[in-house]
Amino acid sequence: MDKAKLGITRFFTGYLKNLHKLVFINILFAVPMTIFGLMFYYIRVLSGINLAFITLAPIIFVFPFFAGITLFTRNIVKEEEKIPVFKTFIKGFTENIGKFFVHGVLLYAAIFLSYSSITLYYRMAQSNGLFYVPLGLVVIVTVLALFMFYNVPVMTVTFDLSLKDIYKNSALMAFGEIKNNFFATLG
Secondary structure, three states, X not given: OHHHHHHHHHHXXXXXXXXXXXXXXXHHHHXXXXXXXXXXXXXXXXXXXXXXXHHOOHHHHHHHHHHHHHHHHHHHHOOOOOOOHHHHHHHHHHHHHHHHHHHHHHHHHHHHHHHHHHHHHHHHHHHOHHHHHHHXXXXXXXXXXXXXXXXXHHHHHHOOOXXXXXXXXXXXXXXXXXXXXXXXXXX
């Protein structure tokens, strides 16, 4: 019980102490997110094609910048004292751009396929109740993919693993830490 209180206290102390840095690093992340978001918004508007694959495309290009936030947050959790925000953000981005681009492509594919499958099976289930079975399976797979992506960024910036090992370990943690993943989702 005391250990849990200590963990919660450390969590809030670390984040509150670094709140101004967290705000700044999120502003740094917001710059490329805004640029790519507006770029694909105008592509969608000017082309007249209002499809989900264009709307979700910024995920691919923004995800490498997420490496900077992940590295910074990991350093806060490790309770490092002096964490330079901009330098850590750039270091996270430059050292992990390739792997995080691949993660972005896979995340984009997972979101797009999940969205398409859920909407398709939901519509089909309206006329035939048997389609609720594949709909339920797709929802379960989507939730497990979400749980995997909780671990993928942290593993990438922390360990020198191949992409295969990162995804294998993330899949194992999606199942092995299922209770914690549900709490993280609710949080």
